[in-house]
Amino acid sequence: MIKILKYSFSDLMRSRWSFIYLGFYLILGFVLLFLNNDLSKGIITLMNVIVVLTPMIGTIFGVMYFYNSREFTELLLAQPVKRSVIFLGQYLGISLSLSLSLIIGLGLPFLAYGIFRSGEIANFIMLLISGTCLTFIFVALSINIALFNSNKIKGFGYAILMWLFFAVIYDALILLSMIVFEDYPLDNYALVASFLNPIDLSRILILLKLDISALLGYTGALFQRFFGTSSGLLYSLLMLTCWVAIPVMLLLNRSRSKDF
Amino acid sequence: MSTRAFMALFWLMAWIPGISTEITVCDECSISSIAVAVEEANAGDTIRVSAGHYTVENLGITKPMTLIGEPGAILDGANTSYVLRLLSDSITIAGFEITNSGRSYTKDYAAIYVYDSKMVQVIENTVHDSFFGILMEKATQSVIRGNKVMGTATREDQSGNGIHLWHCEEIEITNNEVFGMRDGIYLEFVDESRISRNYSHNNVRYGLHFMFSNHDTYTDNTFQHNGAGVAVMFSKWIRMERNRFEENWGTASYGLLLKEIYDGEVLDNTFTENTLGIFVDGSARVNYSHNNFLQNGWAVKVSGGCYANVFTGNNFIGNSFDISYNSRMNDNTFNGNFWSSYSGYDLDKNGMGDVPYRPVKLFSYIVNRTPETIVLLRSLFVDMINFSEKVSPAFTPDDLIDDSPSMKRFK
Numbered sequence: 173m174i175k176i177l178k179y180s181f182s183d184l185m186r187s188r189w190s191f192i193y194l195g196f197y198l199i200l201g202f203v204l205l206f207l208n209n210d211l212s213k214g215i216i217t218l219m220n221v222i223v224v225l226t227p228m229i230g231t232i233f234g235v236m237y238f239y240n241s242r243e244f245t246e247l248l249l250a251q252p253v254k255r256s257v258i259f260l261g262q263y264l265g266i267s268l269s270l271s272l273s274l275i276i277g278l279g280l281p282f283l284a285y286g287i288f289r290s291g292e293i294a295n296f297i298m299l300l301i302s303g304t305c306l307t308f309i310f311v312a313l314s315i316n317i318a319l320f321n322s323n324k325i326k327g328f329g330y331a332i333l334m335w336l337f338f339a340v341i342y343d344a345l346i347l348l349s350m351i352v353f354e355d356y357p358l359d360n361y362a363l364v365a366s367f368l369n370p371i372d373l374s375r376i377l378i379l380l381k382l383d384i385s386a387l388l389g390y391t392g393a394l395f396q397r398f399f400g401t402s403s404g405l406l407y408s409l410l411m412l413t414c415w416v417a418i419p420v421m422l423l424l425n426r427s428r429s430k431d432f
Numbered sequence: 433m434s435t436r437a438f439m440a441l442f443w444l445m446a447w448i449p450g451i452s453t454e455i456t457v458c459d460e461c462s463i464s465s466i467a468v469a470v471e472e473a474n475a476g477d478t479i480r481v482s483a484g485h486y487t488v489e490n491l492g493i494t495k496p497m498t499l500i501g502e503p504g505a506i507l508d509g510a511n512t513s514y515v516l517r518l519l520s521d522s523i524t525i526a527g528f529e530i531t532n533s534g535r536s537y538t539k540d541y542a543a544i545y546v547y548d549s550k551m552v553q554v555i556e557n558t559v560h561d562s563f564f565g566i567l568m569e570k571a572t573q574s575v576i577r578g579n580k581v582m583g584t585a586t587r588e589d590q591s592g593n594g595i596h597l598w599h600c601e602e603i604e605i606t607n608n609e610v611f612g613m614r615d616g617i618y619l620e621f622v623d624e625s626r627i628s629r630n631y632s633h634n635n636v637r638y639g640l641h642f643m644f645s646n647h648d649t650y651t652d653n654t655f656q657h658n659g660a661g662v663a664v665m666f667s668k669w670i671r672m673e674r675n676r677f678e679e680n681w682g683t684a685s686y687g688l689l690l691k692e693i694y695d696g697e698v699l700d701n702t703f704t705e706n707t708l709g710i711f712v713d714g715s716a717r718v719n720y721s722h723n724n725f726l727q728n729g730w731a732v733k734v735s736g737g738c739y740a741n742v743f744t745g746n747n748f749i750g751n752s753f754d755i756s757y758n759s760r761m762n763d764n765t766f767n768g769n770f771w772s773s774y775s776g777y778d779l780d781k782n783g784m785g786d787v788p789y790r791p792v793k794l795f796s797y798i799v800n801r802t803p804e805t806i807v808l809l810r811s812l813f814v815d816m817i818n819f820s821e822k823v824s825p826a827f828t829p830d831d832l833i834d835d836s837p838s839m840k841r842f843k
Binding site: 220224339340341343344347350351354358359361362363365366375376378379382384385386387388389396 | 681685706708728750752753798801806809811
């Protein structure tokens with residue numbers, strides 16, 4: 173598996189897109205810090221960017237890479253290697269290279285502006301963790317889609333639709349349902365609903381940092397307990413890890429029976 | 433008047449300051465009890481109390497005099513009643529540590545109680561473990577300066593206020609620190625008074641509570657971490673300047689609550705990280721200018737019955753919601769402020785954005801209706817509906833715009 177991971181990884185590392193992705197974060201990080209010279213504000217802006225961008229890039233990259241390396245995969249499948257190992261290796265290869273671009277691309281500017289000497293290090297690590305988790309989640313989801321659809325165009329369409337669903341449509345449905353059922357107690361529902369979407373989960377991590385004063389304005393005891401203590405952070409992180417695990421399981425399960 | 437009589441009057445006047453003597457109270461002195469010293473002193477005398485622990489229960493002072501506590505002078509009320517009652521004009525109490533007034537559900541026992549007096553000065557005392565700290569009723573032209581009132585209150589119904597004034601005029605309350613009480617500073621029917629440079633924090637209810645008090649000024653105070661912030665109610669001609677309202681978090685918590693306030697001025701204040709920066713309810717003709725609203729949940733929430741209020745030259749930076757309205761009616765103006773979420777441009781370089789800014793977002797209207805939707809804050813979809821509402825307002829007041837939003841933050 174390590175060998176396949178290494179192949180995928182080095183293949184991607186050599187590709188132009190990884191560097192463009194890395195360059196984008198480098199420029200974004202440096203420009204942000206150059207413009208306001210304030211680490212905490214930079215982190216807040218980046219959190220907003222990352223919540224939308226990493227899932228999108230993860231989705232597109234995952235599905236594109238999987239379709240492009242289809243012939244290589246078929247070649248590998250002819251060898252005496254376990255099937256699950258091949259797919260897992262490829263998955264980790266893509267996710268790791270994307271995460272690395274993210275971590276290096278944001279890490280360098282913040283290092284240059286002295287993140288270790290400021291009190292913002294915890295928030296910055298939080299930013300990187302949520303970005304990395306989102307990458308892993310959405311690459312896994314997109315590979316699943318690619319595994320289920322051998323038609324490239326269809327698979328690509330579904331992948332984009334999935335991103336759109338999690339980024340926009342899901343929130344729209346939640347908002348509509350909350351307005352429709354506004355006469356009922358909704359605080360449990362609101363929390364559970366946002367736990368079922370990884371983008372919403374990462375967004376809540378941002379809210380905990382930025383808008384805690386507004387969140388504490390709501391009367392529900394559950395909200396108070398969730399947002400007022402550190403348990404909110406803990407549960408969100410825990411749930412984010414679950415979100416990585418589930419699509420990977422699905423991927424492994426599917427790869428066992430996938431017949432090219 | 434004959435020369436002789438004139439001379440006699442002259443000598444009498446020269447002699448009067450001379451009768452002001454100083455009495456020292458200490459454990460080994462001839463007078464070791466403060467009650468005895470107060471009894472024996474003449475009007476205008478000074479009583480100097482050396483370091484030591486004195487039990488003082490319900491001591492009424494009915495003559496003008498000065499009581500000075502040297503460092504370490506502790507007056508203990510033994511948990512019975514009032515500690516000191518100042519019932520005459522021109523009394524000065526300075527430098528004492530006062531503790532253990534009684535507690536009661538029917539009487540407002542206080543460490544220092546002032547009733548119907550003029551020119552009383554309460555200076556640099558420390559009050560702790562008492563029911564009320566400093567309680568003034570019907571006093572005028574008095575000073576409360578540099579005191580520290582500490583409490584350990586946890587419930588509203590079992591605790592008293594730090595500095596409590598009722599029916600007073602021309603009082604100066606400066607440089608005091610109050611914490612752990614019910615209300616830090618409470619004023620009811622108090623006119624023409626100045627409250628400045630006080631630090632009121634961690635009180636169970638309000639940091640400052642103002643009722644039916646007119647023509648007052650409060651400046652340079654800091655209100656932090658209070659249960660419900662600062663409440664100013666049913667008052668006219670109040671000036672609030674250069675105060676700081678910080679970290680008042682909770683479901684019914686404000687930086688500043690203005691209820692039925694007319695003709696006030698709110699200038700140069702800073703509101704940082706409050707659930708609600710200012711909650712305006714039924715107020716008219718109040719000017720808000722040069723205030724800073726930093727990272728509040730709601731910077732300003734305007735409720736019904738607010739007319740002719742003017743917001744100008746304020747900084748709104750990083751608030752979850754800048755302005756929130758609960759209706760489509762608007763009679764207030766919001767011109768010439770700096771909004772950190774303003775995204776317009778300034779082509780003619782006059783320092784004001786060319787596109788008007790709409791401070792009321794559709795999402796704030798939705799959150800007013802269905803509070804649980806707050807979890808969707810900062811979602812991409814919410815940004816989209818806010819944008820569409822901005823283009824054609826349907827739910828928010830369509831005349832509520834800042835025509836000349838500043839491009840630069842006000843210093």
